[in-house]
Amino acid sequence: MDLQHPPIPELPSASLAGTPTKAPVSPQQLRRAILTGAVGSALEYYDFAIFGLASALVFSHIFFPALGAKAGLLASFGTYGAGFLARPFGGLFFGSIGDRKGRKFVLLVTIAIMGTSTMLIGLLPSGTIGAVSLVVLRLVQGFGAGAEQAGASTLMAEVAPVKQRGFFAALPFVGIFAGLGLATGTFSIMQHVLGEQAILDWAWRIPFVSSVVLIGVAVWIRLRLRESPTFLSLEGAQAVIKSPMKTVITHARRPVLAATLMRFAEQGGSTIYTTVVIAFLGGTVAAKLGMKPSALSSIGTTGALIASMASVITTPMFGALSDRIGRIAVYRGGAIFMLLWSVPSWYMVSTGKPLWVDIAMFGGLALGANSMLGAQCAHFSELFGNRYRYSGVALARELGAVLSGGLAPLLGIYLIGLSDGAFWVMGVYMAVLSAITLIGVSLSTETRRRDLTLLDDAVH
Template sequence: MSEQPSSAVRGSDDPEYAANLKRATLAASVGSALEYYDFALYSLASALIFGKIFFPGLGDAAGTVASLATLAIGFLARPIGGLFFGTLGDKLGRKWVLMITIALMGGSSFLIGVLPTADQIGVWAPLLLVFLRICQGFGAGAEQAGATVLMAEYSPVRRRGFFSALPFVGIMLGTLLASVVFVGLGQVPQEALLSWVWRIPFLASILLIGVAVLIRLRLQESPTFVKLEKQEQVAHNPLGEVFRRSTPSVLRGIGLRMAENGGSYIYQTLAITYVSKLGVQTSVGPLAVAVGAILGLVTIPVSGALSDKYGRMRIYRIGALVQLALALVAWPLLSTGNAVVTVVVIAISYGVGVNIMLGAQCAALPELFGSRHRYIGVAVAREFSAIIAGGIAPFVGALLLGWFANSWIPLAVYVIVLTMITLVTTFFTPETRGRDLTLLGDALADSSQEIAARPAPQTSSFRDHHDTERPVAV
């Protein structure tokens, strides 16, 4: 049965559905916050702390390099986790896989906080750290994909862009929380920091885990997966199915992510590295990212709502054009080495340019794929693009800075190339707004009749609750 308007299924008339929608939003948001809190926290610790307490025998410089290598290992584990848990999400359901990923991700962070150091257990300390980092990345590889799919399948059809974007506000909150931790740890004496204080932020992960697990335990399975089970249409081999039938959709998903994910890492890491070489204080970079995260709290849901009214690809295209324009002025301004200019430029480039695309992407990626292989499709598109666009960005940027004597021009060209890939991709990606998520095939295969049957957009995605139909499971 298609997702069609009906007075019997309006979200405002169904308290049970409204409660589950709220739980789904909170569950996905807390998971996103935990993932990005853990990521930023581990990045800080690997740069400032772990080299000294887990690799002391290597010396300061080599110990830092070894510590940062453990950070990279987590990125390598993410796509493997995305494939594994994405397959389970399409076979067993969204809810229980998200229970596993949040426990694995958060539990690993908590256990890092209780790890003995190299002085206590020798070589076992760094080995255990690497193992826990792999577990952390393994769980994180499917957490965002699962949250994206869950919210898209739970959201009211004509407000899907807005509701699907809300969990990604958790990304901004996690980044902000980590920034506060950065500031706090910077005030602690070095001896106390290395002995026990560094453990506190990792141990605090247990609070976020507890909240997320409690919410997810009370959450019902997504309406789309419920329908698949009732009609006995659950895929037996979703991984094989997605590569057999959905490679064009996966490639479009990767193309859409190049500017968004690449831009995010470039402005959060590469731009900060660049300005630090110009003499800008190290505290300015985290401040700029924090301001950008605050802007993202508004930009993401607003662009998601606008995609409900004007279409996913139109808003995505606007975001790419904004990032393209910013790239032409941001890097010359950053090259001035002015602290105030650095904060403004990075905050706007990250908080506005990147996040306009993210807001439209939240609903667009799940809508690209059919219901039988949606989780694995989104996971593959997200995690493999994260390696290609985001994971290698600091490395490529460091090479460019070395090859071109710290010139800003190659960095600007790098951003422009990634953005052009996404901009071109938007013209080859079908518009998916209002798509029936119970359809088994991908959006590329939608007939003209199925496209015509999609509900018309609302005047506003922020209001008109009385005129919003909920997704149908049976």
């Protein structure tokens, strides 16, 4: 495909030299864009977090009891991974629409798909029919989520003040930890107030059905959102292309590869420190210490809640730091920290002591994974040219998600079982994910303050 297109008028806020700090939209629209992304991210991660927690604590008993404890847990996390498997297809489908029809339309559709799927999971019957339906709804949920974060980060990067793009692009992702905190907080309260049996009998449905409230809020906010001025400039110059995803695959392989590999430690680490740790505590550590699984699982959910709440501060903080010292410097630093933290943190978890578990999860999530996420929010949007930015970000994000986050719990539980519960195995696994991310960083380039109206990618 010919890559030459008519020149696109530059936005004043996007020039590389003497760039003003004023956003290309009004303060009201900037706030609305932040809120739109935050609520969407909250719903997405609320969806995925309650599913991950239910996979660790409930689903093996409800849907897979005939398989036994270990095989049932593997089946539960296999279902969890199915959502990640569907995400690249959702990214491919909706990313292309976002580059052809605009960001707002896609963000409305994806939020409705995700939320409805989550609510219906809470209404499923137990047994075989419920298990099959669970897989189907999980696939639909993942399909809708495939373009949600890509759309939120792309939109926010395009409307943010250029010199503060890293900070503003990271703000909507505070919703990730609000959603994660809400999910883990809900399960933690149910564990303490209702007890394990009530959760297994009926209470596990509450977090899923109640997601309808988040759906309504998200749709209402997004209906009032305006389209990205960067996309409108592309549309006004008649430079919108018919097959943006095809163009990404044929002409943007280097940035897609770099961004995909850069997700391994961030997405993999986020998933591992919020799901696998809890399952490890409730299974291996509980058996080793002779304690009730529910007591150890409760320690894990509390640790995840603390780390999630801390991430509300650390993620935009690292985004702001990337505005000052560069995206690559922050991302590389986060990957190196995660590499060094991997084995020690899993030793802390293996002790089963609340303080050590809290420290391990805080370091792994709030500092390690989310230092990378803080820089990533702006960096991925800056890597791709204007004609297929949404498609490129969606494809790279979701390929990285399925290869790291989707496989992390399934492979993690398998490795723990294979090694008879040895803590260091998961530490080594996390270190490998960090090393892969460092390779991705080496393939990327610094993009701070890049002009988002440019048609070319940052790396070729």
